[in-house]
Amino acid sequence: MAFIPAIEQKKLSEQADFQWEKLGPALVYLQQHSPFYKRLFRQHQFDPKALRSWQDFNELPTTSKEDLQRYNTDFLCVAPRAIREYVATSGTLGRPVSIALTQNDLLRLAYNEYLSFHCIGATEHDIFQLMLTLDRQFMAGVAYYSGLSLLGAASVRTGPGLPAMQWDTIRQLNTTGLVAVPSFLPKMIAEAEASGFSANDTTVKKVLAIGESLRDDQLRPNALAQQITRDWNIQLYGTYAATELQTAFTECSAGKGGHHHPELIIAELLDDSGQPVIPGEQGELTITTLGVEGMPLLRYRTGDICRGYYEPCSCGRHTMRLGPVLGRKQQMIKFKGTSLYPPAIFDTLNSIPAIREYVVEVSTGADEQDQVSLYLYSDMDPASCNELLHPVFRHKWRVIPHIHYCSAEEIRQLQFPNHNRKPVKFIDHRTLF
Numbered sequence: 001m002a003f004i005p006a007i008e009q010k011k012l013s014e015q016a017d018f019q020w021e022k023l024g025p026a027l028v029y030l031q032q033h034s035p036f037y038k039r040l041f042r043q044h045q046f047d048p049k050a051l052r053s054w055q056d057f058n059e060l061p062t063t064s065k066e067d068l069q070r071y072n073t074d075f076l077c078v079a080p081r082a083i084r085e086y087v088a089t090s091g092t093l094g095r096p097v098s099i100a101l102t103q104n105d106l107l108r109l110a111y112n113e114y115l116s117f118h119c120i121g122a123t124e125h126d127i128f129q130l131m132l133t134l135d136r137q138f139m140a141g142v143a144y145y146s147g148l149s150l151l152g153a154a155s156v157r158t159g160p161g162l163p164a165m166q167w168d169t170i171r172q173l174n175t176t177g178l179v180a181v182p183s184f185l186p187k188m189i190a191e192a193e194a195s196g197f198s199a200n201d202t203t204v205k206k207v208l209a210i211g212e213s214l215r216d217d218q219l220r221p222n223a224l225a226q227q228i229t230r231d232w233n234i235q236l237y238g239t240y241a242a243t244e245l246q247t248a249f250t251e252c253s254a255g256k257g258g259h260h261h262p263e264l265i266i267a268e269l270l271d272d273s274g275q276p277v278i279p280g281e282q283g284e285l286t287i288t289t290l291g292v293e294g295m296p297l298l299r300y301r302t303g304d305i306c307r308g309y310y311e312p313c314s315c316g317r318h319t320m321r322l323g324p325v326l327g328r329k330q331q332m333i334k335f336k337g338t339s340l341y342p343p344a345i346f347d348t349l350n351s352i353p354a355i356r357e358y359v360v361e362v363s364t365g366a367d368e369q370d371q372v373s374l375y376l377y378s379d380m381d382p383a384s385c386n387e388l389l390h391p392v393f394r395h396k397w398r399v400i401p402h403i404h405y406c407s408a409e410e411i412r413q414l415q416f417p418n419h420n421r422k423p424v425k426f427i428d429h430r431t432l433f
Contacts, residue, residue: 086098099246112246120253121252176206185209185232206235215323215324249321267286305341328342349376355376358377359374360372376404
């Protein structure tokens with residue numbers, strides 16, 4: 001039976017009261033130990049002990065990704081001897097940031113993923129294959145391995161290797177679950193078919209899908225999820241996480257958004273002026289960590305635009321649920337009068353079987369406007385592929401980007417520059433004027 005913490009079964013108002021009790025000590029801790037927040041509190045003449053309401057909390061200044069990049073070490077709240085692990089962000093939106101974790105932070109991280117695996121119905125009888133990077137300062141590898149260990153399930157650390165190797169391991173060990181990037185799963189399906197067996201005839205029943213969304217803005221399975229489940233009868237569970245948060249929002253079997261864990265993090269959705277949006281409206285996910293010792297964050301704006309869902313879930317949890325990332329604030333594209341976010345472009349490209357792989361590039365044109373280019377790998381010849389794609393792009397986006405066709409090796413080099421640990425699907429070369 002899935003473990004659900006008592007606080008996650010309480011009403012939202014009770015969860016808010018619980019977090020209020022945790023917030024005061026967290027602010028005092030920042031004032032005493034964080035050089036960055038000491039300075040910020042002094043600049044804004046803020047005394048944590050004077051905080052009286054959530055409205056007062058809403059008036060506190062927010063922290064940005066740029067702050068964390070520029071003043072990275074100033075966020076550290078412990079002496080170097082207390083640090084047990086250094087991890088780093090992927091650098092998707094700029095220079096990578098180092099995050100330091102204490103022993104208690106590592107235990108908190110394990111508990112977080114312990115909750116995630118309970119969300120997806122995993123038990124101590126499961127064998128999970130970790131098809132993700134487990135080195136190169138990648139927090140997720142440590143988190144999932146630790147969470148499975150706390151759960152009592154078995155881990156198989158294959159890493160992001162070739163499909164044939166993954167299937168060999170699955171069939172040898174009777175793996176029951178995967179932690180994987182979802183866009184890798186169609187390659188798994190193709191490999192199974194080429195080898196003369198069906199993915200449905202294997203022991204894998206569930207996938208904790210990381211790094212890419214599985215749902216559209218109405219919480220319906222997106223094109224990638226539909227493509228996978230059409231050929232493989234498995235349960236897909238989406239998750240949202242970021243290194244800085246040290247916390248994940250993971251779906252349950254209801255598939256209605258990733259569950260918030262109020263004992264670990266305060267989550268807000270803010271408009272451009274820094275005020276909470278009306279429930280149901282999209283806003284920028286902004287978080288305050290609870291229980292983090294090494295590098296806690298206060299009102300940290302992630303740059304990710306999402307919606308929150310607040311009605312109780314059929315799984316028994318009453319927590320807020322986070323919808324998929326609709327876009328990143330810094331990545332919005334204005335192309336020929338049409339506003340686009342990369343996830344919407346990805347969803348369209350994933351829905352077209354002729355496109356095997358892709359990279360989306362945005363740059364600044366001579367007219368100082370956004371220009372969009374698609375780098376595509378397809379089995380079709382370019383003329384036939386253009387004939388197929390142009391009507392789809394006109395219908396979906398009302399515009400047609402520049403299209404460049406690449407070989408498999410060329411697209412691989414675009415997706416993994418400098419041996420990146422995660423595939424690059426979006427390249428932003430825009431110039432700020």
